[in-house]
Amino acid sequence: MLHLRVITRLRTPLRSLPRILLTPFSSPPPPSPPFLRPPPPISPPSAPFSTTSSSRRRRGGGDAEADESDGAGVSLFGRDPTHPPKLFVVQPRLRPDSLLHSKLSEALNLANSLEERRDGVFAEDYGSKEPPPHLVVQNPGARSLRVHSDTYFGRGTVENVKCELRALVTENAIDAIFVNAILSGIQQRNLEVSWQKPVLDRIGLIIEIFNAHAETKEAKLQSELAALMYKRTRLVRVRGPGGRMTFGTSGEAEVVSARGRGSGGRGFISGAGETELQLQRRRIQERRIHILSQIEEVRRTRSLQRYARRRHGSSYGQGLATVAVVGYTNAGKSTLVSALSESDLYSDDRLFATVDPRVRSVVLPSGKKALLSDTVGFISDLPVQLVEAFHATLEEVVEADLLVHVLDSSSPDLDAQREAVLQVLQQLGVSGEKIKNMIEVWNKIDLLESNGGADECFGEEEIIGEDEEEYPEDDMTCDPSSGKPVDEDDDAMASEFSQEESLDNADDVASEFSCGEHMDDNDDYDDGDIASDVSTEEVMENFDNKDVDSLVECDVKDSGDHHESKTINCVKTSAITGVGLQELLNLIDQKLNKEESDEKRTFFPCDRKWRPSDTADDEKAAEQ
Numbered sequence: 001m002l003h004l005r006v007i008t009r010l011r012t013p014l015r016s017l018p019r020i021l022l023t024p025f026s027s028p029p030p031p032s033p034p035f036l037r038p039p040p041p042i043s044p045p046s047a048p049f050s051t052t053s054s055s056r057r058r059r060g061g062g063d064a065e066a067d068e069s070d071g072a073g074v075s076l077f078g079r080d081p082t083h084p085p086k087l088f089v090v091q092p093r094l095r096p097d098s099l100l101h102s103k104l105s106e107a108l109n110l111a112n113s114l115e116e117r118r119d120g121v122f123a124e125d126y127g128s129k130e131p132p133p134h135l136v137v138q139n140p141g142a143r144s145l146r147v148h149s150d151t152y153f154g155r156g157t158v159e160n161v162k163c164e165l166r167a168l169v170t171e172n173a174i175d176a177i178f179v180n181a182i183l184s185g186i187q188q189r190n191l192e193v194s195w196q197k198p199v200l201d202r203i204g205l206i207i208e209i210f211n212a213h214a215e216t217k218e219a220k221l222q223s224e225l226a227a228l229m230y231k232r233t234r235l236v237r238v239r240g241p242g243g244r245m246t247f248g249t250s251g252e253a254e255v256v257s258a259r260g261r262g263s264g265g266r267g268f269i270s271g272a273g274e275t276e277l278q279l280q281r282r283r284i285q286e287r288r289i290h291i292l293s294q295i296e297e298v299r300r301t302r303s304l305q306r307y308a309r310r311r312h313g314s315s316y317g318q319g320l321a322t323v324a325v326v327g328y329t330n331a332g333k334s335t336l337v338s339a340l341s342e343s344d345l346y347s348d349d350r351l352f353a354t355v356d357p358r359v360r361s362v363v364l365p366s367g368k369k370a371l372l373s374d375t376v377g378f379i380s381d382l383p384v385q386l387v388e389a390f391h392a393t394l395e396e397v398v399e400a401d402l403l404v405h406v407l408d409s410s411s412p413d414l415d416a417q418r419e420a421v422l423q424v425l426q427q428l429g430v431s432g433e434k435i436k437n438m439i440e441v442w443n444k445i446d447l448l449e450s451n452g453g454a455d456e457c458f459g460e461e462e463i464i465g466e467d468e469e470e471y472p473e474d475d476m477t478c479d480p481s482s483g484k485p486v487d488e489d490d491d492a493m494a495s496e497f498s499q500e501e502s503l504d505n506a507d508d509v510a511s512e513f514s515c516g517e518h519m520d521d522n523d524d525y526d527d528g529d530i531a532s533d534v535s536t537e538e539v540m541e542n543f544d545n546k547d548v549d550s551l552v553e554c555d556v557k558d559s560g561d562h563h564e565s566k567t568i569n570c571v572k573t574s575a576i577t578g579v580g581l582q583e584l585l586n587l588i589d590q591k592l593n594k595e596e597s598d599e600k601r602t603f604f605p606c607d608r609k610w611r612p613s614d615t616a617d618d619e620k621a622a623e624q
């Protein structure tokens with residue numbers, strides 16, 4: 001009896017809780033009751049996820065709540081899907097300057113890429129977008145400094161950003177802050193409390209972009225799964241206003257639901273119900289299981305389709321070879337696939353313009369048909385949650401007969417980008433043999449030519465971006481009360497951060513040679529010079545040792561007087577002007593033919609399906 005009364009008492013406050021806590025995946029939150037209202041002026045939404053598009057919900061038109069939200073986009077910080085959010089970019093300082101410039105440029109591109117399509121189109125043309133406001137700050141990851149476990153940055157940097165924001169906030173220009181680093185849940189929450197704005201770290205923003213750009217149900221499900229996995233690791237309690245331990249993005253008070261460990265009738269004192277943390281965890285887990293079951297369906301369908309294509313892909317009933325086009329985001333994969341297959345895939349300067357995989361057929365010079373599969377782009381520090389969530393989609397890459405790795409040859413970060421892609425391929429479980437056989441395409445060659453010659457630029461570091469003076473030094477900060485600059489005590493030391501330190505994955509992967517170096521060293525493309533300085537055995541051994549860089553057998557295309565046959569793995573192209581496309585098709589054809597003949601050589605008759613013998617043959621045999 002006592003227990004029943006407890007449940008009744010709990011139900012009343014539950015009804016008055018924000019609906020988002022009860023139905024976090026489908027409904028926008030109504031205003032919070034006063035005791036849960038976030039302290040002004042922090043305004044990020046309190047839900048772990050908020051559905052971003054009402055139109056999507058309508059399109060789903062589901063009967064059940066779960067079905068209604070299936071595949072709907074989710075937002076990590078509750079952005080308004082009807083207009084692109086304005087982000088303020090905080091970039092930790094890197095050495096050398098060229099690295100800082102390219103990382104800053106990537107961060108600004110990421111910040112500008114976050115926008116949702118309305119009726120299939122982006123509201124703002126990417127080319128017309130102004131770079132978002134940004135600040136380069138001391139890097140706590142630098143050798144001489146230390147990462148602060150509570151706020152990541154030192155006190156001075158936090159105050160400095162706050163000052164900068166104060167000026168911008170008066171113009172009401174900022175929706176959220178993007179820190180181009182990987183933050184822990186606690187650091188993120190503490191920075192939100194300090195800066196009074198939602199904070200996204202690098203992983204969060206990439207997941208958010210995937211969510212915004214996903215269009216097919218499959219991509220939406222996978223993005224949502226990535227967001228769930230990310231969010232699950234960020235359910236942290238923080239000390240809210242008044243020193244009380246609170247929970248959630250905006251510091252709501254802890255609440256309980258009637259369900260959970262206490263509801264089995266163990267009495268009032270033992271604690272009926274579950275804490276908010278447990279409630280959120282349970283909701284995430286339930287949703288995760290639901291999405292996983294749906295993704296499993298997708299995966300099964302995809303593998304059946306792949307199997308069918310392999311066996312009876314062409315109109316003559318022969319199997320079709322598949323070629324997966326992979327590469328760093330914005331390298332020009334979609335433009336290249338469109339140009340090769342004479343189709344019209346969406347391409348844009350926006351990062352992660354492609355989230356929904358597409359397959360296009362292409363006729364090779366031999367007359368055979370093959371399928372080109374355009375996949376999502378990769379990036380350094382690609383969130384592991386995304387790789388896991390997009391496993392169904394990325395299986396295309398693992399299962400493809402041939403990989404084409406598209407590089408933006410005009411990028412000053414060519415080597416780092418190549419390395420990032422190779423690491424993701426390895427993470428996906430692509431075999432060393434396939435990576436060794438991969439074709440490298442140096443795309444956007446027209447940009448290099450217009451900049452004064454392709455070969456000169458390979459391997460050179462190009463300084464891009466603004467002048468050093470434009471980056472405010474953050475060893476001075478302003479007094480929050482007076483607004484006057486004060487000395488920063490903890491960030492005063494100069495950043496020693498070097499390139500090796502900045503590239504997380506590059507620490508132990510020494511770059512032994514690059515395509516660019518080969519081009520420079522081998523102007524006459526002599527066979528002997530071009531030969532890779534690592535043997536196949538070494539390559540395979542290195543692959544096991546995770547030294548993926550050396551796997552790229554980077555022999556150049558024979559474009560001059562030398563027509564002898566040799567291993568050719570690199571082609572220079574311009575997907576815009578059409579330069580090199582025919583050579584690329586020839587190379588794909590050649591590689592697929594070789595693979596086919598290798599397969600025939602290892603053909604076992606017992607693999608054949610049993611078929612009843614022809615009656616005519618039987619009669620002939622009987623006559624004999």
Ligand SMILES: Nc1nc2c(ncn2[C@@H]2O[C@H](COP(=O)(O)OP(=O)(O)OP(=O)(O)O)[C@@H](O)[C@H]2O)c(=O)[nH]1
Pocket residue numbers: 327328329330331332333334335336346347348349350351352353354355376377378443444445446447573574575576577
């Ligand atoms: N100048 C030049 N621009 C190119 C070339 N190829 C692609 N681009 C441009 O580069 C931008 C990115 O191209 P996409 O094809 O969307 O690149 P992607 O690799 O598919 O990018 P994501 O899907 O975002 O990963 C677009 O603005 C293209 O017009 C090229 O050969 N030369």
Ligand SMILES: [Mg+2]
Pocket residue numbers: 333334335346347353354
């Ligand atoms: Mg694309």
